[in-house]
Amino acid sequence: MAVTLTPAAADRVRSYLAETPGGIGLRFGVRKSGCTGFAYVVDIAKAEGPDDSVFETDGVAVRVDAASLPQVDGTEIDFVSQGLNQQFVFRNPRVSAECGCGESFATS
Template sequence: MTATLSSDVALTEQAARRIAAILANEAPGAVFRVAVEGGGCSGFQYKFVVDPAPAADDALLEQDGARVAIDPASLGFLTGAKVDFVDDLMGQSFRIENPNAVSSCGCGTSFAL
């Protein structure tokens, strides 16, 4: 059963708009997956992919047309985090403000606990 996220993870308005735009080009039922994997220069790294559907045990966040799926293992690392989308001189990217991370690298996709 897919759980619905409440205050576990938040999306900014910019992130929700960008995710909704990405999913508009996908098949109905598709989700934007946010995951945490081992690796990167700080020990853990964020991964963003589009999946055709959420897994049975995913937590699901729905906001303004955005559907975000997070697996149970990743959710433990992301509790209290905020997903943002930035478009600046350095380019466009999703960024995560994670209160659980004690440090992160300059690229913004890798962090340590």
């Protein structure tokens, strides 16, 4: 499988990369958090990690560390604008439960 970006997400990441000297792609992963287990971590990657898996969509690299990959493999990252709100949305087929506040998730 892979981690993919929609065209809207790829465009948004490209704009962030243009503003970030030394940016080489998007770093996507998880950290332990909340009542359910994991929270997404998204940042601009400035260096290659020794255990990164790299997935490319429309020329934009998404880097995922080995510890995060089992929880995010298969995720589609979108960028959605609704009224004045803009945010990344994660469509992760591995999610089996989410907390009520949307802070964290569990995978099966």
